[in-house]
Amino acid sequence: MRALYPIEWIKVTCEDIVVDPKxxxxxxxxxxxxxxxxxxxxxxxxxxxxxxxxFNFVDKNISFVTPKKAxxxxxxxxFSGDILITKLGSPLGLACEVPQHFKxxxxxADIVRLRHNKKICLTSYLVYLINSEVxxxxxxxxxxxxxxxxINLGVIRGxxxxxxxxAEQKVIADKLDTLLSLVKDIQIRLARISFIIKRFRQSVLAAAMSGKLTEEWRKNHSYHSASNDFTKIKEQRDSIVVGKSKMPQSHLxxxxxxxxxxxxxxxxxxLTYQIVDGTHHTPKYTESGIPFISVKDIKKGKIDFSDTKFIDKREHIELSKRCPVKKGDLLFTKSGTIGRTAIVNTDKEFSLFVSVALLKPASSSVNMRFIDMALQKWTNEIDVSSRIVGxxxxxxxxxxxxxxxxxxxxxxxxxxxxxxVEELFAFIxxxxxxxxxxxxRVNNLTQSILAKAFRGELTADWRAANPDLISGANSAKAxxxxxxxxxxxLKKQPKLKRITAKKQVGESMSKQIIEVAVALKKAGKPLSGQQLLAASGYPSDSNTEELERxxxxxRKALMYDRSIVKLERNVDDKQDWFSLAKTSTQS
Incomplete structure (x- = not known):
């Protein structure tokens, strides 16, 4: 790993950048x-x-527990400023800082909390590092x-x-803030283009299905009513449909x-002689055989056979008696994701699940591509929720x-x-x-920039110009x-004296307790450990849980916030004394 970063840097583990790994x-x-x-x-x-x-904490759908449970x-x-890392799901190892408003x-169980020592590793640097390919x-x-x-906890610790x-960590983090902010701006602009493209397609279909797209075309062609064409289709439909389905249902x-x-x-x-869905029961799947198509296999107007499940030939023949698929039929997804369409353009055999509807044209004269576009337009604009159940x-x-x-x-x-429409769609x-x-390419930029940062390439000129900030007492080794x-x-600190007492009610106590830095500021003078306990709102007979809190x-105020300092122990009373740090801005 030595050759991968500058000689002024050192290799550490997560355990090396905390006070107490456990x-x-x-x-x-x-x-x-x-x-x-x-x-x-x-x-x-x-x-x-x-x-x-x-990189981000999503402050949505937050759940809570009672103070007693906490x-x-x-x-x-x-605490705010800690780093949270995911250890379950895909992708793994997502990391972010706890925002300041979450005290x-x-x-x-599926998250790791890293409470690093901010005296040797900046939070912003560490968040970028954990989210990098390093x-x-x-x-x-x-x-x-x-x-x-x-992954298990040991992986994170190691x-x-x-x-x-x-000092160099700060420079790296600042440069990454600037560069990745620019990348994010570009991503947002490109995403807007994707949205415009989607709206353009919807507008084209709306114009097509209202006649506006062919307004000029009609001026140059003799008037011809659609009624005559539809009558011929209806006659052909009547010749092949029998029983109660012979009379087509009226439109809304x-x-x-x-x-x-x-x-x-x-x-x-x-316009169809059959509208039917696939099998309503889950078949027995096989390693190979006849493709079994569901919603996930209908993508961008096509049937995707790359990741289908399979059934055997015998079951396919049985299912095809009710739902035989032929070239020229139209598929329409009706469960889960509503409104994906695909015209069957293959003679390949396959069967359908209940989530996919099969539309068979009533006549060879029916333009199924036109019907396909009409259904896409309907899906985009009509209130499908009024008819969707479940x-x-x-x-x-x-x-x-x-x-x-x-x-x-x-x-x-x-x-x-x-x-x-196809000409315009091909253009878009x-x-x-x-x-x-x-x-x-822009999405790949983030990891490329992070890789340069953690090879030391973003700060090479800075290191050359600031040798005093990376050597001696300022070195990584120090x-x-x-x-x-x-x-x-930490090892020298006396162990807590366990006090057995009846538990207080969590909710009522939490309202009285304040942070130790706030208590010292209110006192306006240094306090002994016992005095600080009382000033922070803890009862004199605090139980074990309260003392640990x-x-x-x-510890947080001393080592992480650095808002207070520990004074030299009083020889007479043998107590630790604490005061506000000079740079503290605690209010």
Missing amino acids: SDIVDGPFGSNLKASEYANVGVPIARIQNVKR YELKRHSF SGIIV VIKQIEKHVKGTTRPR LDLPLPPL FYEEYQVPPSWIWVSLDS SAIKNLHLRDMRVLAIPFAPLEEQAEIVRC DNIEQKNNAVLG LLEKIKFEREE FFLDI
Whole structure:
């Protein structure tokens, strides 16, 4: 690893940048110790996987536990300025800083809380580092599980990290703030183009299905009513449909809008001789055989056979008796994701699941590409939610599909509409392809910039201009000596005297307790440990949990916030005394 970064840097592990690895790098409680049934609407916040993204804490859908429960789980607490890292899901190792407005909280089992020593490693530098491929590639080597990828706590504690001098960490973090902000701005602009492309397609379909797209075309062609074309289609439909389906269902009149006089409104049922969905039962899957198509296999107007499930030939033959698929048929997704379409353009055999509807044209004269576009337009604009049932999985009934109102243009004009739409779509597809290619390169920029940063390339000129800030007492090696000293000091601290007392009510106590830095500021003078305990609002007969909370607050203020300092121990009373740090801005 030495050759990968400047000689002024050193290699450390996560355990090297904390005071006490066992308490500063922890994961959340076992599931049985924190159940969803114990969540509350107010109280102490819980950080869950959905709140931790790469570089950012998502302050949405925050759950809480009572202060009493938080005391029970104090080992799994977090403070503002701590770093949270995901150890379950895909991708793994997402890391972010706890925002300042979250004073404290509890992590769940699938998150690691890293409480690094800010005297030797800046938070902003460390967040960027953990989210870079320097760490990502290490994590990938230790992933367990396939359906639910995960890593254990030991992986996080043992991560190898490049550590520059503190001043250089600040420069690196500042440069990354600037560069990655520019990358984000570009990503936002490119995303806007994607949105404009989507709106353009919708506008084209709206113009096509209202006759505006072929307005000039109609002026140069003799008037021809769609009624004659539809009558011929209806006659052909009547010749092949038998039973109660012979009479097509009428369309929904309230779905009509203004179309040219030569157009008519008809139902989807009248243009097809069969609208049916796939099998309603889950078949027995096989390693190979006949493709079994569901919603996920209908993409961008095509059937994607690259990742299908399979069934055997015998079951396919049985399923095809009800739902035989032929070239020229139209597929329409009706469950889960509503409205994906694809015209069958292959003679390859396959079967359908219930989530996909099959539309078979009533006549060879029916332009299924035109019907496809009409359905896409309907999906974009019509209130499909009024007909969709189900909560967990959305579903559109076949009976509701049959009565969909289709604007029916003369067949010659339909062909012209299809030509125009496909021409415009081909143009916009080309733009989208180029935009996506640029977006892909921009998305890769983030990791490229991070890689340069953690090879020392972004700060090479700075190091040459500032040798005093990276050597001697300011060197990375000196930083490690500081953390070793603090560990030794921690070992010298007397163990807490356990006081057995009846537990106080968490909610009522939490309202009286204040942070030790605030208590010192209010006192206006140094306080002994016992005086500070009382000034912070703790009762004189504090129980074990309350004392541990008090000493955690002292430790945080001393080592992380650096808002207070410990004075020389009084020889007479043998107590530790504390005062506000001179640079403290605690209010």
